[in-house]
Amino acid sequence: MPMRRSDVIEMIGERVVTFSILGVLSAALGALFYFYKDLPYGGYAIGLAWVLLVGGVVMVLFSVYCSHEMRKVTSYKVQCPFCSGINVLTAQPEKDFKCGLCHREVPIKDGQVLPVFQVRCGYCNELNFYSEKNDVLICEKCDHEIPLTIEEGKPVKHVPKAYAVSDDERLYELTLVGHGGHREELIAALQHMLALNRNQVKQLLDEVPVTLLTGISKKKAELLQAQLALHDGAAEFHPLS
Numbered sequence: 079m080p081m082r083r084s085d086v087i088e089m090i091g092e093r094v095v096t097f098s099i100l101g102v103l104s105a106a107l108g109a110l111f112y113f114y115k116d117l118p119y120g121g122y123a124i125g126l127a128w129v130l131l132v133g134g135v136v137m138v139l140f141s142v143y144c145s146h147e148m149r150k151v152t153s154y155k156v157q158c159p160f161c162s163g164i165n166v167l168t169a170q171p172e173k174d175f176k177c178g179l180c181h182r183e184v185p186i187k188d189g190q191v192l193p194v195f196q197v198r199c200g201y202c203n204e205l206n207f208y209s210e211k212n213d214v215l216i217c218e219k220c221d222h223e224i225p226l227t228i229e230e231g232k233p234v235k236h237v238p239k240a241y242a243v244s245d246d247e248r249l250y251e252l253t254l255v256g257h258g259g260h261r262e263e264l265i266a267a268l269q270h271m272l273a274l275n276r277n278q279v280k281q282l283l284d285e286v287p288v289t290l291l292t293g294i295s296k297k298k299a300e301l302l303q304a305q306l307a308l309h310d311g312a313a314e315f316h317p318l319s
């Protein structure tokens with residue numbers, strides 16, 4: 079997989095700076111040792127001076143070589159089909175890669191960028207993108223599976239249940255199984271929830287456990303259970319057989 083041209087240049091640039099600084103420092107230190115070679119015991123440092131001088135020159139020459147290699151880095155421009163941003167790589171990509179601007183996987187087939195299509199999620203109305211390489215699609219916002227149109231005769235593929243949200247299509251019944259000390263608050267909540275008068279609600283409380291609603295969705299049952307819990311009402315919900 080070709081690298082981004084900017085990453086390659088940055089990597090080479092770091093080498094140029096590092097070896098340039100080390101080379102100059104090494105040469106300067108070697109020159110300092112050589113300058114004091116005539117002092118007492120200075121002869122012992124002459125060998126080290128030459129090593130530092132030679133090493134410094136080599137590192138500087140290597141940094142110059144790296145600078146020359148930086149100009150040889152090739153560039154290949156690839157336009158992202160999602161955001162239309164330009165990605166500059168060192169060669170033509172053969173595999174999918176992540177766009178440096180929108181961070182989406184750019185689909186590649188036979189070295190060419192595939193066109194992408196748009197589809198809205200039927201659950202949350204979020205706009206999603208896909209290409210011909212997608213057999214299945216999960217909404218980026220709500221994680222529901224989005225059915226894709228496929229060729230006639232081609233088997234339909236589905237996302238494994240562990241990777242996508244699946245709605246419970248069963249119907250449930252909500253049962254009040256107990257209540258606490260905040261009886262008046264619970265009565266008011268049940269009046270609003272069941273559209274009953276006060277006497278009818280009080281009679282229900284005297285007959286617990288009692289079924290409050292039946293044939294409702296799981297989400298609604300969970301919501302009503304939480305509302306009753308705020309008023310010390312204990313409720314359970316079970317799927318209808």
